[in-house]
Amino acid sequence: MGKSPLLDAKIPSGPVEQKWTVFRGDADLVSPANKRKHTIIVVGTGLAGASAAASLAEMGYNVLSFCIQDSPRRAHSVAAQGGINAAKNYQNDGDSVRRLFHDTIKGGDFRAREANVYRLAEVSVNIIDQCVAQGVPFAREYGGTLANRSFGGAQVSRTFYARGQTGQQLMLGAYGALMRQVNEGTVKMFPRREMLDIVLVDGKARGIICRNLTNGEIERYAAHAVVLCTGGYSTAYYLSTNAVSCNVTAAWRCHKRGALFANPCYTQIHPTCIPQSGDSQSKLTLMSESLRNDGRVWVPKAKHDQRRPSEIPEDERDYFLERRYPAFGNLVPRDIASRASKRVCDEGHGVGPTGYAVYLDFGDAIKRLGRNKVQERYGNLFAMYHEITDDDPYDTPMRIYPAPHYTMGGLWVDYNLMSTIPGLHVLGEANFSDHGANRLGASALMQGLADGYFVLPYTIGAYLAGERLGAIGTDHEAFDAVEQEVKESVAALLKRKKGEKTITEFHRELGKVLWEDVGMSRHHEGLETAIRRIREMRAEYHDAVFVPGEGEELNRSLEMAGRVADFFELAELMARDALQREESCGGHFRQEHRTRDGEAKRDDKNFAFVGAWEYKGRDEEPVLHKEPLVFENMELKQRSYK
Amino acid sequence: MDNHLTLNLLIWRQSGPEQPGMMVPYTISGVSPEMSFLEMLDHLNDDLSRRGERPVEFDSDCREGICGTCGLVINGIAHGPKSACTTCELRMRSFKSGDTISVEPFRATGFPIVRDLVVDRGAFDRIIAKGGYVSVNTGAAPDGNAIPVSKFDADRAMDAASCIGCGACVAACPNASASLFVSAKVAQLALLPQGQPERDHRALKMVEQMDREGFGDCSNHGECEAVCPKAISISHIAIMRRDFMRAAVQ
Ligand SMILES: Cc1cc2nc3c(=O)[nH]c(=O)nc-3n(C[C@H](O)[C@H](O)[C@H](O)COP(=O)(O)OP(=O)(O)OC[C@H]3O[C@@H](n4cnc5c(N)ncnc54)[C@H](O)[C@@H]3O)c2cc1C
Ligand code: FES
Numbered sequence: 001m002g003k004s005p006l007l008d009a010k011i012p013s014g015p016v017e018q019k020w021t022v023f024r025g026d027a028d029l030v031s032p033a034n035k036r037k038h039t040i041i042v043v044g045t046g047l048a049g050a051s052a053a054a055s056l057a058e059m060g061y062n063v064l065s066f067c068i069q070d071s072p073r074r075a076h077s078v079a080a081q082g083g084i085n086a087a088k089n090y091q092n093d094g095d096s097v098r099r100l101f102h103d104t105i106k107g108g109d110f111r112a113r114e115a116n117v118y119r120l121a122e123v124s125v126n127i128i129d130q131c132v133a134q135g136v137p138f139a140r141e142y143g144g145t146l147a148n149r150s151f152g153g154a155q156v157s158r159t160f161y162a163r164g165q166t167g168q169q170l171m172l173g174a175y176g177a178l179m180r181q182v183n184e185g186t187v188k189m190f191p192r193r194e195m196l197d198i199v200l201v202d203g204k205a206r207g208i209i210c211r212n213l214t215n216g217e218i219e220r221y222a223a224h225a226v227v228l229c230t231g232g233y234s235t236a237y238y239l240s241t242n243a244v245s246c247n248v249t250a251a252w253r254c255h256k257r258g259a260l261f262a263n264p265c266y267t268q269i270h271p272t273c274i275p276q277s278g279d280s281q282s283k284l285t286l287m288s289e290s291l292r293n294d295g296r297v298w299v300p301k302a303k304h305d306q307r308r309p310s311e312i313p314e315d316e317r318d319y320f321l322e323r324r325y326p327a328f329g330n331l332v333p334r335d336i337a338s339r340a341s342k343r344v345c346d347e348g349h350g351v352g353p354t355g356y357a358v359y360l361d362f363g364d365a366i367k368r369l370g371r372n373k374v375q376e377r378y379g380n381l382f383a384m385y386h387e388i389t390d391d392d393p394y395d396t397p398m399r400i401y402p403a404p405h406y407t408m409g410g411l412w413v414d415y416n417l418m419s420t421i422p423g424l425h426v427l428g429e430a431n432f433s434d435h436g437a438n439r440l441g442a443s444a445l446m447q448g449l450a451d452g453y454f455v456l457p458y459t460i461g462a463y464l465a466g467e468r469l470g471a472i473g474t475d476h477e478a479f480d481a482v483e484q485e486v487k488e489s490v491a492a493l494l495k496r497k498k499g500e501k502t503i504t505e506f507h508r509e510l511g512k513v514l515w516e517d518v519g520m521s522r523h524h525e526g527l528e529t530a531i532r533r534i535r536e537m538r539a540e541y542h543d544a545v546f547v548p549g550e551g552e553e554l555n556r557s558l559e560m561a562g563r564v565a566d567f568f569e570l571a572e573l574m575a576r577d578a579l580q581r582e583e584s585c586g587g588h589f590r591q592e593h594r595t596r597d598g599e600a601k602r603d604d605k606n607f608a609f610v611g612a613w614e615y616k617g618r619d620e621e622p623v624l625h626k627e628p629l630v631f632e633n634m635e636l637k638q639r640s641y642k
Numbered sequence: 643m644d645n646h647l648t649l650n651l652l653i654w655r656q657s658g659p660e661q662p663g664m665m666v667p668y669t670i671s672g673v674s675p676e677m678s679f680l681e682m683l684d685h686l687n688d689d690l691s692r693r694g695e696r697p698v699e700f701d702s703d704c705r706e707g708i709c710g711t712c713g714l715v716i717n718g719i720a721h722g723p724k725s726a727c728t729t730c731e732l733r734m735r736s737f738k739s740g741d742t743i744s745v746e747p748f749r750a751t752g753f754p755i756v757r758d759l760v761v762d763r764g765a766f767d768r769i770i771a772k773g774g775y776v777s778v779n780t781g782a783a784p785d786g787n788a789i790p791v792s793k794f795d796a797d798r799a800m801d802a803a804s805c806i807g808c809g810a811c812v813a814a815c816p817n818a819s820a821s822l823f824v825s826a827k828v829a830q831l832a833l834l835p836q837g838q839p840e841r842d843h844r845a846l847k848m849v850e851q852m853d854r855e856g857f858g859d860c861s862n863h864g865e866c867e868a869v870c871p872k873a874i875s876i877s878h879i880a881i882m883r884r885d886f887m888r889a890a891v892q
Binding site: 051054055058069070071072073074076078079088090126128129130131132133134135137138139140141142143144145146162163165167168169172173175176177179180182183189191214243244245277278280281282283285286383384387388390453454457497498500502503504505546548549553554555556557 | 657658674676677678680681684685687688690691692694695696697699701702703704705706707708709710711724726727731733735756757760762763764766767770771772774775776777778779780781782783784785786787789790791792793796797799800803804806807830831834836837
């Protein structure tokens with residue numbers, strides 16, 4: 001397999017256990033006096049962005065921080081529920097850095113880079129220490145030590161949590177650190193800003209163009225380096241568990257300026273979400289994976305069984321995860337649980353009004369632990385479920401179904417988290433780096449904070465020390481050109497004064513196509529049809545979409561219109577990538593490639609590579625580059641959770 | 643069976659911070675009871691946009707009650723009729739066909755209106771910046787289990803920490819006080835060993851900033867606790883007062 005010259009992963013030499021230590025020992029440093037002379041733009045204030053911005057500012061850099069929300073604390077990370085992994089082995093159940101590394105590589109179906117994953121497992125332990133010191137109120141045992149729970153794809157208990165609001169608490173910790181630096185004057189905070197383009201000078205990332213979402217002004221910001229922490233692209237599917245402002249715009253516009261986009265087809269469909277109820281729905285709600293610690297998943301053995309769950313006796317229930325995967329039971333990884341649920345529903349065993357749902361039952365847990373204990377563990381999730389569905393999960397099983405949740409794909413980065421545009425670093429869900437073809441639960445929070453607190457602060461120093469960049473101002477001519485293009489694209493969206501179809505309707509249609517053909521199960525013809533449909537819809541969108549209001553004011557419709565335009569372009573690339581990958585791995589399931597018992601069948605000989613796409617122009621075919629994946633510390637073998 | 647609702651809405655429209663605003667009536671039909679309140683507004687906005695009219699601007703993001711972005715005063719109550727529930731979690735099954743529903747922004751001196759139902763809550767960030775954290779640099783932390791924390795304290799700290807910073811407490815308070823918001827953060831950190839070194843200083847700085855932002859004093863009306871979507875207890879305000887007084891006399 002040929003390696004593309006564009007994709008030098010810059011993995012340090014030496015054994016995997018020592019790479020990061022050696023890197024840190026050898027990396028060039030920026031002196032304290034020189035740090036003050038460097039400005040770094042950090043876009044996004046989720047776990048990745050807030051932790052990076054705070055840490056860089058503490059080190060002495062000038063930081064400019066941006067987010068879409070009215071406050072950095074509201075970044076989408078705040079919604080994470082279940083927990084964060086770390087190889088602390090506080091439970092003395094055999095956990096270690098090596099085991100977390102191993103679980104993550106296997107969970108990702110051998111499609112992630114070993115060196116990055118090992119480093120992630122290594123710094124995971126520091127994250128918990130840092131968060132505890134910040135006053136994050138993690139769950140505790142009676143003796144005062146930190147409590148843990150289990151998550152999918154692991155046989156140890158290594159997940160730290162704060163009720164069902166772990167993301168919120170970690171977010172508030174990182175936000176506090178960020179606001180402390182704002183108070184010190186080392187971070188300048190720009191909320192309600194949307195990055196619409198990146199500015200390159202001599203081929204290096206030196207600034208961004210933003211739209212001020214309060215007054216619509218187009219603004220310029222210059223720096224020595226740019227760090228993108230703008231999250232994932234699940235909202236391309238329209239209905240997903242993500243917040244409604246989640247988008248791919250910043251990443252996509254960088255892609256169009258030269259940053260390669262890796263593995264766009266690796267999307268995670270989360271098994272336990274509240275099923276769709278109507279056409280007017282704007283998002284789907286996740287029921288945390290932690291529920292699978294105590295909840296049992298089942299469907300009626302009989303097809304199209306209309307009885308109420310309480311009327312179905314034990315021996316007429318199929319606990320299909322426990323049956324098919326006895327070793328991991330209800331705690332198999334997400335891709336496997338989702339596909340298994342889809343399969344039983346496709347076969348006619350699904351429940352609820354649409355037949356597309358399975359039960360997640362706490363009856364046994366309540367019997368075993370008592371209602372109070374269950375309430376203590378999952379109270380807020382049960383309340384949320386009750387509010388949305390009007391059903392009380394203490395009395396009747398939850399009904400759940402898979403939904404788009406997380407995107408493993410993202411901008412390609414090397415070991416230093418730098419994209420193919422020098423100076424543009426990408427952190428958190430926005431990059432492709434650590435989860436391969438499937439992410440394990442409680443690993444995204446870990447990765448975001450690892451990248452922001454512990455990895456980037458070292459690697460960006462090495463970049464800046466090596467480059468010795470001079471200062472530039474926003475009056476540099478490169479800003480004129482990019483700003484002009486941004487203004488034109490905003491104006492193009494506003495040119496029609498009337499239209500039949502709304503932005504939401506277009507987005508919903510795009511989402512349907514992606515869900516049907518680039519969702520949980522994919523095949524050749526479906527993907528080719530999807531590409532054709534997406535192109536047609538995209539053309540129609542640009543001809544017919546109506547965006548009310550003006551550019552120079554607060555205008556939510558205009559914001560959405562720009563994001564949906566980018567989703568159309570991304571969607572095509574997702575389908576192309578899925579078409580190209582003639583194997584099944586993790587969340588990418590090609591119907592043509594499965595084992596006899598219906599599991600994903602990888603093709604390591606031909607597809608053990610990262611597929612990174614180069615943008616070639618509006619109507620040009622994108623070009624695929626390959627970074628071969630080398631496994632020196634893990635034996636490449638078919639994943640089994642049986 | 644058609645269980646769709648038809649509703650009369652009265653919505654605050656204001657085209658900019660300096661412009662005068664007013665309540666504007668709209669009639670909306672085809673609202674299903676499963677819809678969330680914000681999905682009902684999305685539906686209205688789609689109608690308006692199809693008619694070439696300007697949609698109603700409002701803030702929202704997670705739409706599951708955790709980010710604190712949404713916040714409307716519905717029929718005079720911040721976040722609407724259901725207790726312990728954000729605007730985005732509220733479902734239309736709480737209303738009957740034919741109801742008239744008024745929808746207004748969170749109003750307070752400290753929260754200037756940006757447009758329609760969107761307000762500027764930047765004051766909350768400025769208050770947190772004054773001390774709503776533990777001053778610890780990245781990399782300077784001891785092992786997570788080095789300092790035991792009793793489960794009781796951790797749970798109480800978590801109760802306080804579940805504040806989502808939506809500002810409903812301010813909108814509901816007759817004095818437009820931000821005391822519940824500020825005290826939730828002060829109390830969270832006061833209940834944990836990690837928060838002790840900066841405890842008094844934190845309360846002092848945050849309360850001073852709250853005053854500077856134009857929020858009123860707390861006179862124990864308790865409206866804040868009643869509307870708080872996370873049911874944060876007003877008892878935190880006592881902790882804040884105590885820490886503040888101790889710092890003020892020093
Ligand atoms: C409901 C839910 C529950 C989850 N639970 C868990 C869990 O229990 N454990 C776990 O490990 N993971 C969980 N995840 C996944 C995890 O929350 C995310 O992957 C992670 O938080 C992403 O963090 P981030 O910092 O990369 O991005 P985000 O938190 O998404 O932040 C993105 C930031 O970028 C900003 N931004 C985006 N575009 C622009 C732009 N163009 N201009 C300016 N700013 C921009 C946004 O304003 C925001 O500040 C969950 C996800 C969901 C949806
Ligand atoms: S939109 Fe997040 S709390 Fe309502």
